Amino acid sequence: MAQLQSPAELEELRKHILAKRDPHKMCIAICAGTGCLALRCDKVIAALKHEIKKQALEAKVDLRETGCPGFCEKGPLAVIYPQEICYFQIKPEDVNEIISKTVIENKIVDHLLYTDPVTGKKAVHESEIPFYKSQTRLLIGNNSKINPTNIEDYLALGGYSALSKALFTMAPEEIIDEVKNSGLRGRGGGGFPTGRKWEECRNAPGEIKYVIVNADEGDPGAFMDRALLEGNPHSVIEGLIIGAYAIGSHVGYIYVREEYPLAVENVSIALNQAEEYGFLGTDILGSGFDFYIKVHRGAGAFVSGESSALMTALEGRVGEPRPKYIHTVISGIWDKPSTLNNVETWANVPLIINNGAEWYASIGTESSKGTKIFSLVGKVNNTGLVEVPMGTSLRDIIYTIGGGIPEGKKFKAVQTGGPSGGCIPESLIDSPVDFDELSALGSMMGSGGMIVMDEDTCMVDTARYFLDFLADESCGKCTPCREGIDQMLTILTHITEGEGQDGDIELLEEIAEVTKNASLCALGQTAANPVLSTIRYFRDEYEAHITEKRCPAGVCKALISYYIQPDKCKACLICLKNCPSGAIAGGKKQIHIIDQGRCIKCGICFDVCPQRFSAVKKISGRPVPPPTPIEARTIEERKPRRKQ
Amino acid sequence: MVSHIDPAAIDTIIDRYQGEEGILIQVLLDVQHEYNWLSQEALKQISNRLGIAFSEVYRVASFYKAMSLTPRGNHLIRVCLGTACHVRGAPRILDNVERALNIKAGETTRDMKFSLERVNCLGCCALGPVMVIDGEAHGNLVPAKVEEILNEYD
Numbered sequence: 162m163a164q165l166q167s168p169a170e171l172e173e174l175r176k177h178i179l180a181k182r183d184p185h186k187m188c189i190a191i192c193a194g195t196g197c198l199a200l201r202c203d204k205v206i207a208a209l210k211h212e213i214k215k216q217a218l219e220a221k222v223d224l225r226e227t228g229c230p231g232f233c234e235k236g237p238l239a240v241i242y243p244q245e246i247c248y249f250q251i252k253p254e255d256v257n258e259i260i261s262k263t264v265i266e267n268k269i270v271d272h273l274l275y276t277d278p279v280t281g282k283k284a285v286h287e288s289e290i291p292f293y294k295s296q297t298r299l300l301i302g303n304n305s306k307i308n309p310t311n312i313e314d315y316l317a318l319g320g321y322s323a324l325s326k327a328l329f330t331m332a333p334e335e336i337i338d339e340v341k342n343s344g345l346r347g348r349g350g351g352g353f354p355t356g357r358k359w360e361e362c363r364n365a366p367g368e369i370k371y372v373i374v375n376a377d378e379g380d381p382g383a384f385m386d387r388a389l390l391e392g393n394p395h396s397v398i399e400g401l402i403i404g405a406y407a408i409g410s411h412v413g414y415i416y417v418r419e420e421y422p423l424a425v426e427n428v429s430i431a432l433n434q435a436e437e438y439g440f441l442g443t444d445i446l447g448s449g450f451d452f453y454i455k456v457h458r459g460a461g462a463f464v465s466g467e468s469s470a471l472m473t474a475l476e477g478r479v480g481e482p483r484p485k486y487i488h489t490v491i492s493g494i495w496d497k498p499s500t501l502n503n504v505e506t507w508a509n510v511p512l513i514i515n516n517g518a519e520w521y522a523s524i525g526t527e528s529s530k531g532t533k534i535f536s537l538v539g540k541v542n543n544t545g546l547v548e549v550p551m552g553t554s555l556r557d558i559i560y561t562i563g564g565g566i567p568e569g570k571k572f573k574a575v576q577t578g579g580p581s582g583g584c585i586p587e588s589l590i591d592s593p594v595d596f597d598e599l600s601a602l603g604s605m606m607g608s609g610g611m612i613v614m615d616e617d618t619c620m621v622d623t624a625r626y627f628l629d630f631l632a633d634e635s636c637g638k639c640t641p642c643r644e645g646i647d648q649m650l651t652i653l654t655h656i657t658e659g660e661g662q663d664g665d666i667e668l669l670e671e672i673a674e675v676t677k678n679a680s681l682c683a684l685g686q687t688a689a690n691p692v693l694s695t696i697r698y699f700r701d702e703y704e705a706h707i708t709e710k711r712c713p714a715g716v717c718k719a720l721i722s723y724y725i726q727p728d729k730c731k732a733c734l735i736c737l738k739n740c741p742s743g744a745i746a747g748g749k750k751q752i753h754i755i756d757q758g759r760c761i762k763c764g765i766c767f768d769v770c771p772q773r774f775s776a777v778k779k780i781s782g783r784p785v786p787p788p789t790p791i792e793a794r795t796i797e798e799r800k801p802r803r804k805q
Numbered sequence: 806m807v808s809h810i811d812p813a814a815i816d817t818i819i820d821r822y823q824g825e826e827g828i829l830i831q832v833l834l835d836v837q838h839e840y841n842w843l844s845q846e847a848l849k850q851i852s853n854r855l856g857i858a859f860s861e862v863y864r865v866a867s868f869y870k871a872m873s874l875t876p877r878g879n880h881l882i883r884v885c886l887g888t889a890c891h892v893r894g895a896p897r898i899l900d901n902v903e904r905a906l907n908i909k910a911g912e913t914t915r916d917m918k919f920s921l922e923r924v925n926c927l928g929c930c931a932l933g934p935v936m937v938i939d940g941e942a943h944g945n946l947v948p949a950k951v952e953e954i955l956n957e958y959d
Contacts, residue, residue, distance in 0.1 A: 199929045199942035233931030381887030384928035419834060419871050420927060460830050461870030463925065477827035478861070479868045495826075538889035538930035545931060576888060612888045626891050630925060636868075739949055741904060763904070764897055765949045 164439030166447040168325040174438075175322075178313050184243060187222040187264060190305045191239040191251075194229030194391050195384075195423055202237035208256040222264045225314075228392015228427075230305040231546035232292055235275070240305045245286050248273035278542070278564065292543045295562050297524070297532050300508050301385070301548050304392035309427045312434040315395040321440055323511035327403045328448040331514075336407035337363065340510065342518035344530030349375055349466075349503030350581065350607045351683070352529070352596040358500055362490040363408045365498035370410040373475070373494075373501040374401055376417040376424065377459045377466040380579025381630065383610035385534035385546050386504035390417065390424040393508070394431035398454065400510030402440065405452045408500055413452065414475055418459040429456055463580075463634035467682050468501045469493075470636075481636045482682035503608065505534060525551035529595035533609055537563050540570065540615040547611075552593040555585065559613055570615040574698070578607030580627045580634075581687030583694025584620060603694040605687070619716035620699040621706050625653040627691035635684060642685025645676030649692055658719040661707035666696060711782025718762050721781045725766070727752050727789045729776035732796050736766035736777065752794045757785055810840045810847045819854050829857060833866055841877040870924075878913040878920040880958050883937045887926030890933035894948075898934045899923060901951040919958075 165171050191197075191206055209224055232238060235249035241263060248259070248270065255273060262268045274283040275290045287293040307314040315321070327336055341356025362370060374397060378386040390397060401413050415432075417425050432454055435441045443451045457475055464470050465480030472494045474480030493499025509531060513521045522530050529551035535558060537547045542564035549558060555575060559565070566572050574584040577594075583604035585592070592598055596606050614623065628650040637643045649672050652665050673689030680686045696703060705711045712720040725736070725745075730752045737745040737753050744760040747753035753776075755766070770777040818835045822828045832855070836847055843866050852859040866872045884899045899910060902921060906914055913920040929935055932944025936954075943954055 195927075196929045196931055199932055199935070199944055233929070236931070378928075379925070381891075381926035382889045382930055383926070384930065387928045420924065458831060458834055460834055460872060462868060474830065475827060477829035477831075477865075479865055536930060538933070539892045544889075579888075610888065612892060614892055618892050623892070626888070630886075634925075741901075761904075763901060763948055765901075768947050769949050 162437050164437070164442070166439065168329050168446060171316075171321060171325055171446060175316055175319075178317050182317065186243075188225055188242040189222060189239055189259070189264075190225045190227050190242060192229055192236060192305070193226040194304075194388060195421070196229055196233040197236040197238065198423075200236045202251075204253045205237050205239075205251050205256060208253040209259070212256055212260045216260065218260070218264060225308045227307060228304040228309050229301075229388040229546065230392075231298075231301055231388070231548075232290075232543065233546070234542070234544040240287070242306075247275060247285070247287055247290065249275055291564065292545065292547075292562055295557065296548050297550050298548045299512060299524075299532050300396070300505065301388060301392070301534055301546060303396070304388065307393055309392055309394055310430045312395060312431065312438060315393070319515070320395055321399055323514035324399050324402055324440060325446060327406060327514050328446060328450060333363065333407045333409065336403065336514065339518045340407070340513060343513045343521040344518075344525070344528075345506065345509055345513060345521065346529060346596060347503060348505035348509075348533065348608065350380075350578070350605065352606060355502060355506055358490055358502070359404060359408050361488065362410075362498045362500040365491045367498055369412075369497045370408055371494050371497055371499040372401055372405045372408060372410045372413040373471070373499060374413070374415040374504055374507055375466065375468070375471060375501050376415060376421075376428075376504045377471060378418060378421075378504070378608060379463040379466040379634075380608050380610045382538050382576075382612045383536050383579060383608045385536055385609055387421050387424050388546055389504050389508050389534075390421070391427050394424075394428045395435065396508045396511060397504055398428075398431060398435055399440070400507035401454065402445070402452055403510050403514060404500065404502070404507065406450055410500070411451050411453065413454045414457050414494075415454060416457045416459055416471055416475060419461065425456065425458060432456065462636075463630075464636045464682070464684050467684060470682070471501065472499060479636075481638050482684070484681060505609075526593065526595045526598075528597050533594070533606070535594075535609045535611045537611050537613065539576075539612040540566055540618070541613040542567050549594075551595045554591050554593050556590045558594065558611065559590070563613070566613070566615050570617065572613070573616055573618055574614045574620065576604075576612040576614065576623065576691075577610065578605035578687075578690070579610050580630050581605060581683065581690055582607050582610075583690045584614070584623065584698060585694075586698040603690065603697055605690070617714050617716070619657075619712055619714040620695045620702045621653065621712075622657055622714075622716050624691045624695045625650065625657050628653055628688070631684065631688045635688075639679075639681040639685065641676050641679035642681065642688065645672050645680070645685070646688050648672050649676070649689070653692070656703065656706045657712070657717040659706070659710045659717075661703075663707065665707060666700070666703055670696065705782070709782045713781070715779040715781055717781075721762065721779045722757060722785045723755055723760060723762065723764065723766055724778050724780050724785050725753050725755055725770075726776050726778055727794075729774055730796075731774050731776070733771065733774070735769050735771065739765050739769045741765065747794070750796045752789055752796060754788045754794070810836065810842075810844050812846075812850055814839065815847060815850050816854070819851070829855060829862065829865055830869070833862075833869075833872055837872050841881075842873045842875060873920075875913070876917070878917045880919050880939055881922065882919055882955075883922045883924045883927070884910070885925075885927050885933065885935045885937070886923045887930065887933070889926075889930035890935055893933045895934040897948045898936060898946050898951060901948040902936070902955070905952050905955055919955075 284290045345355040346352040465474045470480040470482040534548045744756045767777045852862040910923045
């Protein structure tokens with residue numbers, strides 16, 4: 162492939178690619194992203210390839226391995242074009258049927274369709290499936306149309322037209338104005354206006370400037386950046402090149418965490434292809450603009466996702482934050498002006514350039530524009546990636562799109578914003594989601610993780626979990642963060658272990674205040690959010706732990722006991738055989754009894770007790786009833802009733 | 806079995822970067838990937854070749870989670886303790902792996918068969934709780950299944 166030399170050549174190539182493609186030819190687009198891979202989609206793909214080859218169907222059907230379209234709960238999944246039939250939970254055994262029925266006879270395989278859990282109705286197309294139909298999928302929607310290792314798929318959808326428009330019809334200042342007017346704010350957590358950041362960097366003195374993609378997605382429970390980079394890497398690269406041109410940078414970095422090997426691989430392939438086609442390197446598309454991108458793998462440190470820390474890591478050093486009296490847009494990597502934006506932020510740029518600031522600003526709320534991808538996870542029926550306009554209510558996301566809470570349990574809270582965020586209770590579920598609304602509720606947008614919690618989640622344990630995470634990830638450079646988090650963690654651990662004392666809640670609030678005000682970077686400044694928001698909305702749970710030594714959700718190990726209810730035990734031996742510590746006494750026709758002294762509270766008996774018996778129970782806040790006396794443990798065999 | 810780190814291989818890895826700036830972390834990651842750990846000799850050699858003080862190399866290698874200063878076992882078990890996995894019971898999964906192998910997270914079994922690590926989110930939250938053994942994900946885990954899965958590895 163010779164490098165493209167002008168916008169006209171790009172459009173010529175696009176025409177050529179489209180002409181080669183038959184829009185009526187069937188194409189099986191199957192997700193090969195990390196989530197589906199974990200569900201063994203590789204076996205389904207291998208079976209499809211084998212069958213297509215065996216039956217010589219290459220002329221009839223194409224197979225496209227794509228990135229993640231979002232509905233991870235129902236993977237492995239595929240979309241069949243041009244009819245756009247959606248198949249879910251495909252097993253290798255289903256492949257023959259897909260080939261014989263759908264590919265050859267053009268019929269639908271019923272049992273692979275989405276079934277509505279309430280009405281039992283089947284849905285064939287994306288537009289009929291509640292999970293998809295209530296979303297606005299501007300960024301992630303193309304994932305099922307693209308093989309990320311084939312740049313032509315991206316070009317066929319109009320890829321790099323925004324770059325061509327920016328380079329040849331817009332001055333750098335115009336691009337910055339367009340981004341400013343669009344109202345785009347950083348998707349990494351802070352929500353800083355992107356256009357203003359670009360402008361400051363462009364105006365900063367110095368010839369050498371850098372642009373950076375932050376793909377160190379460290380918030381546990383968030384994986385939208387991974388999905389974008391794995392599934393549509395060119396959209397991020399195109400955004401970065403446009404930003405570089407606007408800012409006046411000639412070298413860019415993509416910082417990807419090494420826990421995402423597939424993202425590293427797909428981005429590297431995409432960069433090579435972009436260079437080969439003339440979208441990167443010297444004299445891009447004949448415009449005279451030069452730009453190069455390097456990939457840097459992050460080595461696993463949450464704090465290195467903070468902008469100044471990430472820049473230090475890019476220099477090959479320990480990724481610790483530094484005070485930002487001087488902004489990184491003035492003095493970043495190697496003390497040169499540097500602009501860092503999150504993956505999703507960069508991916509929005511081509512959309513804004515192509516469709517205009519006005520169009521973009523028409524989506525969302527007054528202060529937060531565009532769409533946002535959330536990862537909806539935890540105790541929710543439809544786990545996956547959800548893209549909605551800013552301002553959509555939590556209820557719509559969790560219930561309309563997410564399908565509510567599994568097993569008929571009660572919704573308790575939703576945690577947003579990662580370890581820096583907070584927990585929002587049921588009473589506020591109608592709140593619209595945007596940057597400022599979430600902050601007002603004591604949480605934050607963060608990178609868009611949304612972890613749903615039900616009645617079985619302990620809020621004190623949740624706060625302890627986040628503090629434990631942060632204590633591990635604090636770099637230790639500044640004292641308020643290092644010591645403050647550690648002290649809060651100690652108190653929370655005591656509370657969950659039944660050692661809580663009166664005054665602990667007030668002490669937590671006091672330490673939280675200092676940690677918040679005196680820490681150097683956002684990690685410490687926001688570390689108290691999980692504690693403060695759970696105290697604010699779930700104070701009663703804290704009090705139950707401290708005064709009654711009771712864990713209402715039955716989670717905190719030290720405060721619960723497992724007990725076999727004698728009237729429900731059918732002496733089936735299952736728990737007895739599975740108990741790893743030999744703490745269960747009993748036998749055939751002998752009611753099983755847990756020896757509380759030997760029980761390690763692993764909970765296996767609770768899990769394995771057949772649901773129809775449900776004899777094992779968690780007890781918290783009151784003593785375990787004394788064991789049934791030995792002579793009363795025998796279960797009388799029920800005599801079959803005789804017919805009169 | 807502890808894998809010996811070949812000095813020539815380290816040279817090859819460093820040469821790939823052709824004198825670029827700021828490559829220390831990338832070099833350490835490459836060696837880690839190849840040999841599963843970073844020996845003192847390897848760190849010294851990297852320090853010499855890159856002209857970076859040994860103390861700085863050691864600091865970087867001990868800061869990042871992806872790097873290990875002790876040899877790892879034949880099978881690497883990573884139990885996800887991300888938030889989504891946590892609310893679905895990941896701590897109990899970790900407890901059971903620790904108990905079954907008689908080691909704590911961050912340790913390696915005496916026979917060098919397994920190393921156990923806790924990680925913060927692998928990005929396959931729909932499958933939580935998850936553990937990954939040698940890159941292969943085991944999802945929707947329940948504590949009672951842990952031993953059975955571990956027995957599949959020898």
